[in-house]
Amino acid sequence: MKRIEHIGIAVKDLEAANKTYNAVMGAEHYKTETVESEGVSTSFFKVGESKIELLAATNPDSPIAKFIEKRGEGIHHMAFYVDDIQAEIERLKDEGFRLLNDQPKTGADNKLVAFMHPKDANGVLIELCQDK
Numbered sequence: 305m306k307r308i309e310h311i312g313i314a315v316k317d318l319e320a321a322n323k324t325y326n327a328v329m330g331a332e333h334y335k336t337e338t339v340e341s342e343g344v345s346t347s348f349f350k351v352g353e354s355k356i357e358l359l360a361a362t363n364p365d366s367p368i369a370k371f372i373e374k375r376g377e378g379i380h381h382m383a384f385y386v387d388d389i390q391a392e393i394e395r396l397k398d399e400g401f402r403l404l405n406d407q408p409k410t411g412a413d414n415k416l417v418a419f420m421h422p423k424d425a426n427g428v429l430i431e432l433c434q435d436k
């Protein structure tokens with residue numbers, strides 16, 4: 305794991321949360337992007353070499369909708385930048401962790417992503433990210 309790529313925050317209303325985080329960060333988000341395959345609309349704020357990723361559900365079956373229904377708004381995942389996502393997937397599987405996808409899939413912000421089950425990491429959903 306090279307660095308924290310982003311912290312994902314689940315929100316009910318992306319526009320309202322953008323206003324909140326514009327004020328919190330003292331800077332505007334630099335992009336919004338919908339990733340329909342993940343059922344999310346996202347917006348990104350730069351903070352040093354990392355980012356804040358706000359995520360809202362685009363449909364009731366979205367993982368974000370389920371998360372908010374069960375746990376309310378809040379920190380949803382920690383994303384780490386890796387140089388070789390496939391090698392990291394294999395390394396983590398060899399360590400006995402459950403990967404939620406065996407191959408990288410398309411993420412936001414021009415990334416390939418993969419996720420590890422939160423129950424295997426003390427209740428934290430871990431995301432791996434690599435530039436496309």
Ligand SMILES: CC[C@H](C(=O)O)C(=O)SCCNC(=O)CCNC(=O)[C@H](O)C(C)(C)COP(=O)(O)OP(=O)(O)OC[C@H]1O[C@@H](n2cnc3c(N)ncnc32)[C@H](O)[C@@H]1OP(=O)(O)O
Nearest residue numbers: 312339342344367374380404411412417419422427428429
């Ligand atoms: C566009 C990509 C973007 C990017 O950065 O590029 C993203 O970050 S997309 C983010 C949204 N996509 C995902 O989260 C994909 C991976 N997530 C999943 O596959 C599911 O959400 C999963 C498996 C984590 C949970 O799904 P499940 O259907 O099992 O839901 P449950 O509510 O039954 O959860 C089981 C168990 O896990 C706890 N849980 C669920 N989500 C989280 C979480 N984010 N952090 C910590 N814990 C989580 C949930 O509370 C249940 O535990 P329990 O003790 O039974 O309550």
Ligand SMILES: [Co+2]
Nearest residue numbers: 312357383431
């Ligand atoms: Co993410």
